Amino acid sequence: MYMDMLKQLQQQSQAFQAPVTQFNQLMAENYQRVSRLQLDAAQHYGELGIDQVKSASEVTDLPSMMAFTSKQMQLMNEISSRVMQDMQALNEIGQEFKTSVDKMTRPA
Numbered sequence: 001m002y003m004d005m006l007k008q009l010q011q012q013s014q015a016f017q018a019p020v021t022q023f024n025q026l027m028a029e030n031y032q033r034v035s036r037l038q039l040d041a042a043q044h045y046g047e048l049g050i051d052q053v054k055s056a057s058e059v060t061d062l063p064s065m066m067a068f069t070s071k072q073m074q075l076m077n078e079i080s081s082r083v084m085q086d087m088q089a090l091n092e093i094g095q096e097f098k099t100s101v102d103k104m105t106r107p108a
Contacts, residue, residue: 022104030097037093041086048079 052075059065 019104026100030093033093037089044082
C-alpha cells in the first residue's frame with residue numbers, strides 16, 4: 001500500500017516537474033544563443049573600432065585624409081548592413097523562443 005502511494009507520488013512529481021525542466025532547458029538554450037550572438041557582435045565591432053583607430057593614425061596629408069573619409073562612408077554602409085543582420089538574427093531567436101513557449105503552454 002505504501003509502495004503504491006510512493007509510486008503515485010513520484011509519478012505526480014515527475015509529471016509536475018517535466019514542463020518546468022523543459023522550460024528551463026529552453027531558457028538555457030535561448031540564453032546561450034543570444035550570448036553567442038552578442039559576443040560575436042562585440043568582437044566584430046571591437047575589431048572595427050581598432051581598425052578605424054589604426055586607419056586614422058595613418059592620415060598624414062590631404063590625399064590620405066580624403067581616402068580615409070571615403071573609406072568611412074563605405075564602412076558606414078557595412079556597419080548599417082551588419083546591424084540589420086544582427087537585429088534580424090536576434091528577432092529570429094526571439095520568434096523561435098516564443099513559438100517553443102507557445103507549444104509548451106498550449107493545452108494538451
